[in-house]
Amino acid sequence: MASDFLTETFEANRALLTGVAYRMLGRFTDAEDVVQDTWLRWSAEDRADVREPRAYLVRVATRLALDRLRQLAARRETYVGPWLPEPVATGAAAADPAGTAPAADVADRAVLADTVSFAVLVVLESLSPAERAVFVLREAFAFPYEEIAAALERSEPAVRQLASRARKHVAERRPRYDTDPVEARAVTERFLTAASGGDLDGLLSLLAPDARLVSDSGGKSKAPLRVIEGGDKVGRFLAAVGTEQLPDMEVRIVETNGAPALLVLSAGTPDLVLQLSLVDGRIACVYLFRNPDKLGGMADSAAHRL
Numbered sequence: 001m002a003s004d005f006l007t008e009t010f011e012a013n014r015a016l017l018t019g020v021a022y023r024m025l026g027r028f029t030d031a032e033d034v035v036q037d038t039w040l041r042w043s044a045e046d047r048a049d050v051r052e053p054r055a056y057l058v059r060v061a062t063r064l065a066l067d068r069l070r071q072l073a074a075r076r077e078t079y080v081g082p083w084l085p086e087p088v089a090t091g092a093a094a095a096d097p098a099g100t101a102p103a104a105d106v107a108d109r110a111v112l113a114d115t116v117s118f119a120v121l122v123v124l125e126s127l128s129p130a131e132r133a134v135f136v137l138r139e140a141f142a143f144p145y146e147e148i149a150a151a152l153e154r155s156e157p158a159v160r161q162l163a164s165r166a167r168k169h170v171a172e173r174r175p176r177y178d179t180d181p182v183e184a185r186a187v188t189e190r191f192l193t194a195a196s197g198g199d200l201d202g203l204l205s206l207l208a209p210d211a212r213l214v215s216d217s218g219g220k221s222k223a224p225l226r227v228i229e230g231g232d233k234v235g236r237f238l239a240a241v242g243t244e245q246l247p248d249m250e251v252r253i254v255e256t257n258g259a260p261a262l263l264v265l266s267a268g269t270p271d272l273v274l275q276l277s278l279v280d281g282r283i284a285c286v287y288l289f290r291n292p293d294k295l296g297g298m299a300d301s302a303a304h305r306l
Contacts, residue, residue: 013054208231273295
């Protein structure tokens with residue numbers, strides 16, 4: 001049946017569309033809206049001339065994400081405090097619990113995890129909408145320039161120029177963070193012990209001298225509205241707030257955006273997410289998320305394959 005074909009084709013590409021939209025928009029909820037709008041167009045429009053459904057769907061999702069990105073730009077100008085991408089639960093283990101993924105799939109996941117890390121997503125925020133779209137489609141998903149040009153309605157040489165400019169920009173501004181998951185997990189566990197015990201010396205031993213803390217609350221929860229600079233200041237702040245208790249508090253170590261993170265729940269509701277970025281084994285940046293609008297997806301332990 002035609003309806004079965006429509007649904008099966010769309011569902012086969014849903015993860016791809018979500019991954020593209022999330023990397024472009026930085027919010028999983030916005031990405032889901034784009035995917036839903038893509039489905040509405042896919043199911044309603046005449047597809048007689050659609051020879052490659054995957055390319056067609058990506059083209060529609062990319063254009064919808066670009067439109068939304070331009071709409072969101074004005075809102076972010078009035079955002080209270082720093083704006084960070086929405087944390088999303090990830091995890092290779094959840095996607096392949098038996099650990100049977102081929103080596104090529106593992107390598108592909110490493111590339112995808114890299115392009116969904118907070119370090120990269122924060123840098124992508126400084127690109128133009130077109131540069132961001134080209135970078136995501138080319139670097140994260142290896143789309144041919146010809147297909148990207150069709151999606152953006154630009155010439156192939158223009159797209160290649162955008163890709164070159166975007167790659168250079170990301171390479172220049174991207175922080176040099178360590179990506180060893182075993183080391184990151186160990187540091188996260190030590191950090192949790194020190195912070196929850198108010199152990200300032202323990203925190204300072206983990207923090208780099210020039211460490212930073214960036215918090216995103218949107219003015220809706222208690223959190224610093226400015227970036228805290230310097231390991232000593234960051235450590236003192238964390239030691240002071242780390243011993244605070246919330247009603248029915250529970251702390252979990254989870255994986256968000258391809259790296260270990262701390263999830264704090266109060267009465268079963270996510271209250272904050274904290275992720276560490278390491279350089280040479282020490283914490284160079286602490287990302288603290290307290291905007292409730294960005295934490296809803298963390299209540300479900302199911303991982304999103306982005």
